[in-house]
Amino acid sequence: xxxxxxxxxxxxxxxxxxxxxxxxxxxxxxxxxxxxxxxxxxxxxxxxxxxxxxxxxxxxxxxxxxxxxxxxxxxxxxxxxxxxxxxxxxxxxxxxxxxxxxxxxxxxxxxxxxxxxxxxxxxxxxxxxxxxxxxxxxxxxxxxxxxxxxxxxxxxxxxxxxxxxxxxxxxxxxxxxxxxxxxxxxxxxxxxxxxxxxxxxxxxxxxxxxxxxxxxxxxxxxxxxxxxxxxxxxxxxxxxxxxxxxxxxxxxxxxxxxxxxxxxxx
Amino acid sequence: xxxxxxxxxxxxxxxxxxxxxxxxxxxxxxxxxxxxxxxxxxxxxxxxxxxxxxxxxxxxxxxxxxxxxxxxxxxxxxxxxxxxxxxxxxxxxxxxxxxxxxxxxxxxxxxxxxxxxxxxxxxxxxxxxxxxxxxxxxxxxxxxxxxxxxxxxxxxxxxxxxxxxxxxxxxxxxxxxxxxxxxxxxxxxxxxxxxxxxxxxxxxxxxxxxxxxxxxxxxxxxxxxxxxxxxxxxxxxxxxxxxxxxxxxxxxxxxxxxxxxxxxxxxxxxxxxxxxxxxxxxxxxxxxxxxxxxxxxxxxxxxxxxxx
Numbered sequence: 227x228x229x230x231x232x233x234x235x236x237x238x239x240x241x242x243x244x245x246x247x248x249x250x251x252x253x254x255x256x257x258x259x260x261x262x263x264x265x266x267x268x269x270x271x272x273x274x275x276x277x278x279x280x281x282x283x284x285x286x287x288x289x290x291x292x293x294x295x296x297x298x299x300x301x302x303x304x305x306x307x308x309x310x311x312x313x314x315x316x317x318x319x320x321x322x323x324x325x326x327x328x329x330x331x332x333x334x335x336x337x338x339x340x341x342x343x344x345x346x347x348x349x350x351x352x353x354x355x356x357x358x359x360x361x362x363x364x365x366x367x368x369x370x371x372x373x374x375x376x377x378x379x380x381x382x383x384x385x386x387x388x389x390x391x392x393x394x395x396x397x398x399x400x401x402x403x404x405x406x407x408x409x410x411x412x413x414x415x416x417x418x419x420x421x422x423x424x425x426x427x428x429x430x431x432x433x434x435x436x437x438x439x440x441x442x443x444x445x446x447x448x449x450x451x452x453x454x455x456x457x458x459x460x461x462x463x464x465x466x467x468x469x470x471x472x473x474x475x476x477x478x479x480x481x482x483x484x485x486x487x488x489x490x491x492x
Numbered sequence: 493x494x495x496x497x498x499x500x501x502x503x504x505x506x507x508x509x510x511x512x513x514x515x516x517x518x519x520x521x522x523x524x525x526x527x528x529x530x531x532x533x534x535x536x537x538x539x540x541x542x543x544x545x546x547x548x549x550x551x552x553x554x555x556x557x558x559x560x561x562x563x564x565x566x567x568x569x570x571x572x573x574x575x576x577x578x579x580x581x582x583x584x585x586x587x588x589x590x591x592x593x594x595x596x597x598x599x600x601x602x603x604x605x606x607x608x609x610x611x612x613x614x615x616x617x618x619x620x621x622x623x624x625x626x627x628x629x630x631x632x633x634x635x636x637x638x639x640x641x642x643x644x645x646x647x648x649x650x651x652x653x654x655x656x657x658x659x660x661x662x663x664x665x666x667x668x669x670x671x672x673x674x675x676x677x678x679x680x681x682x683x684x685x686x687x688x689x690x691x692x693x694x695x696x697x698x699x700x701x702x703x704x705x706x707x708x709x710x711x712x713x714x715x716x717x718x719x720x721x722x723x724x725x726x727x728x729x730x731x732x733x734x735x736x737x738x739x740x741x742x743x744x745x746x747x748x749x750x751x752x753x754x755x756x757x758x759x760x761x762x763x764x765x766x767x768x769x770x771x772x773x774x775x776x777x778x779x780x781x782x783x784x785x786x787x788x789x790x791x792x793x794x795x796x797x798x799x800x
Binding site for chain 2: 362
């Protein structure tokens with residue numbers, strides 16, 4: 227490309243306008259940059275405020291779009307105030323808005339005003355996983371028929387590759403029930419938040435599915451997704467959950483489209 | 493199709509996945525997924541659809557399914573929002589590669605980006621931020637345009653911005669800046685008539701003077717959109733490029749003047765927030781199509797160039 231003196235090139239790559247202009251975008255305490263003005267010597271405070279507002283509001287809107295159930299639980303005003311704090315503390319590092327919000331659940335966990343809703347962060351985690359699944363690569367889920375073709379003596383060594391959309395969210399609270407009740411517009415009845423639930427997120431076709439995993443199910447999916455053979459994964463889960471129903475869990479996972487393919491004899 | 497349209501139109505390749513669907517003389521709308529069932533329920537219309545490239549940069553899922561279905565029946569315009577062409581730092585190579593992949597995958601009839609920036613160091617600000625117009629920024633933006641065009645293997649259209657502030661360091665007018673970028677890089681222009689009106693109002697100049705000075709012969713697409721009204725520090729009108737309502741009467745009048753001079757350039761109605769039901773947005777595009785057709789019929793082939 228260009229052959230410039232590296233020092234000159236470096237300076238040239240960082241002229242002041244961007245540094246000066248961004249300084250106050252996410253910080254309302256900062257003065258309006260002195261490099262901008264209105265026409266004919268007019269002031270620039272309200273003019274610069276348009277950019278400030280566009281940046282903050284559009285990023286809050288992006289979080290609102292990704293976390294609708296979280297917002298329904300808190301109410302819009304609470305959510306937007308919380309999101310504004312998060313946007314100012316952790317603006318995005320990617321121009322892809324569907325990649326924003328990975329730190330939001332962690333932020334909610336520390337957010338003083340959300341302490342009375344200890345399940346809120348897990349709902350946000352589940353919504354973040356939902357969006358991952360929505361945008362994940364398209365792939366055909368493994369069908370039960372393919373599994374049935376594997377000779378029984380080879381099953382214990384079989385390795386099941388997870389579908390690109392598959393996610394597991396574990397919670398000490400009823401995250402699936404709370405998510406399901408708040409993701410739509412339907413009226414909500416009382417939910418007991420205290421029952422621990424593990425969520426399975428999949429997208430076998432175009433529709434994202436969220437299911438509640440039975441006890442041990444999350445461990446099983448996670449062991450398998452880590453590349454452990456079926457036999458070893460089952461043994462690990464059975465050691466901790468002696469009543470774990472292996473065939474029912476495998477059938478459930480096939481039905482949900484957890485896996486993409488199966489490898490044997492490798 | 494005029495020369496510019498021809499030069500911007502993707503070369504037909506043996507490996508085309510989609511029909512060519514010419515965009516010349518058509519009005520279109522932003523593609524919103526809430527409208528998809530209504531659009532697909534209709535027989536294919538004389539229309540095109542524009543998408544924000546970034547919304548289709550995920551690996552798979554419903555966005556790609558929707559765009560694939562639309563692209564089979566319609567010309568598509570790929571409109572980038574966050575390349576940060578007007579920023580001082582080098583373009584994000586990863587983003588550029590994603591953009592190229594979309595151009596290759598969907599064979600869009602039109603490709604465009606903004607004279608603006610949105611990323612500084614690692615932070616993405618999700619807005620179209622303004623830049624001073626100086627010889628140094630001109631050189632940098634031209635370099636960025638070269639980089640994009642070399643990567644995607646075709647010219648693209650650069651859109652004039654809506655602005656709310658002026659930079660004291662600016663020494664070049666916006667129209668001169670754009671004209672010089674076209675000369676240096678061979679890119680085309682996307683003329684956003686609403687942006688012209690918004691900026692002219694906000695900067696206290698005449699939209700007609702701006703348009704008289706605008707290199708219309710290089711315009712490959714026009715944007716129309718709604719704006720909102722606020723006031724500046726002095727209590728004077730400050731227009732916001734909000735894309736949340738119908739196109740204003742003043743903008744329709746300017747549009748009529750532009751296509752009267754430049755001919756029936758593909759025209760897109762943008763509506764990105766407070767999105768209405770499909771028939772309302774479709775009616776805005778129909779209004780633009782009627783004006784395009786009126787000007788197309790009023791012009792004999794070849795006269796468009798003479799009139800300019």
